[in-house]
Amino acid sequence: MKLQVLGCAGGIGGLEKLTTCFLLDHDILIDAGSGITSLSMDQLCAIDHVFISHSHLDHVFGLALLLDSVLGKRDNPITVHASDEVIATLNCHLFNWKIWPDFSVIPSPSNGILRWEIMPALSTFELNGRFIQSHPVSHTVDAVAYWVHNRENGFLFTGDLATTPALWSHFATEQRLRQVLIDCSFPNSEAEIASASKHYCPQSLLDDIKSMPASTKFAVSHLKPGQEKLIMEQLQSNPTHQFTALHSGAHFEF
Numbered sequence: 352m353k354l355q356v357l358g359c360a361g362g363i364g365g366l367e368k369l370t371t372c373f374l375l376d377h378d379i380l381i382d383a384g385s386g387i388t389s390l391s392m393d394q395l396c397a398i399d400h401v402f403i404s405h406s407h408l409d410h411v412f413g414l415a416l417l418l419d420s421v422l423g424k425r426d427n428p429i430t431v432h433a434s435d436e437v438i439a440t441l442n443c444h445l446f447n448w449k450i451w452p453d454f455s456v457i458p459s460p461s462n463g464i465l466r467w468e469i470m471p472a473l474s475t476f477e478l479n480g481r482f483i484q485s486h487p488v489s490h491t492v493d494a495v496a497y498w499v500h501n502r503e504n505g506f507l508f509t510g511d512l513a514t515t516p517a518l519w520s521h522f523a524t525e526q527r528l529r530q531v532l533i534d535c536s537f538p539n540s541e542a543e544i545a546s547a548s549k550h551y552c553p554q555s556l557l558d559d560i561k562s563m564p565a566s567t568k569f570a571v572s573h574l575k576p577g578q579e580k581l582i583m584e585q586l587q588s589n590p591t592h593q594f595t596a597l598h599s600g601a602h603f604e605f
Contacts (some may be wrong), residue, residue: 352376352481352501356601358386361536362409365576369411369599373508373532379478380417381497381508386599387413396424396464402470402483403433403492406440407522415445416452417466418454428466432476433548434467434485442467470495488512488523490549498522504605511573513549514559523562530603531563534573538581553585560592 353376358369372386372450374395377394380387387395395417396471403411418429423601433441446453446465452467470476472495481492482502485495488513496501496509496518504527522528536550545552550573551559560567574582579596 352499354499354506354603354605355552356383356386357389358544358599359532359572359597360384360568360572360576360599361534362464362576365574365598366579367574367599371510371572372410372413375481375499379481379483381419382410383413383500384409384411384508385413387417388583389599392420392557393422398401398429399427400478401429401431402476402497403431403437403441404508405490405492406437406496407492410464410510411441411445414441414453415454419452422454422457422464427485428462430468432468432469432470432483434472434493436497438469440492471520474503474570484516484517488515488518498525498528499605500527501605502571503527504529506532506605508532509534510564511536511550513546513551514555518557519562522552523564528567529605531569532572532597533569535571535582535586536573537583538578553589556586557589558592563592565591567592569594570601571595572597 355374360370369386370384371382373381373385378399393514396440455463470485470486479550484498488494488496498507499505535556537545537552539552539554543554583596
């Protein structure tokens with residue numbers, strides 16, 4: 352499996368310019384933030400599946416543009432996988448004919464370019480030897496992390512989250528886990544804002560992952576603009592785990 356970081360920013364105006372979106376091989380997107388805009392038309396048309404972690408705008412608005420761009424250029428619909436609550440939210444507030452057309456009925460009700468696939472918590476979807484499993488996480492809206500592997504090794508994409516003990520107790524003994532792509536949005540001085548918005552700051556993140564092996568590699572995403580250096584300094588001052596800042600254009604192979 353090959354993973355390309357298309358976007359990982361926690362906002363605009365900072366070191367990273369594009370919001371959360373990852374390309375798995377050539378045919379799967381994980382989240383659909385503005386990072387999707389770095390893909391060519393041929394690459395957009397090759398996407399068959401999109402896995403959405405939660406419904407917040409910086410993770411989903413590229414989905415609307417993707418469907419519009421590939422309409423009439425591919426024979427099969429794009430399948431969007433998410434929880435039933437996330438799907439209901441996107442149908443109600445995005446694909447509602449007021450903010451954006453309902454592409455599940457375009458070009459026709461029986462042949463929409465958008466196909467929804469409900470993905471219950473802890474369920475696993477297999478795509479040509481790639482296994483994608485959802486794990487509930489704590490956020491201000493219904494949200495999941497995705498554990499992606501090929502039976503031999505893989506990565507955990509946390510999406511946006513705050514303290515979620517069950518997630519880390521589950522993965523503390525997962526021998527196939529090679530990389531964690533993790534949200535840490537605020538510095539410790541803004542711990543109250545992080546708590547209210549249900550994101551990590553360095554201290555809450557470090558407290559949460561104490562059970563994880565020291566060998567676990569953490570690539571940090573969703574750093575708030577202007578705070579990137581401070582957040583990483585606070586994480587890297589703790590010697591128990593390895594932290595690097597994620598960046599657009601990064602590649603991983605599993």
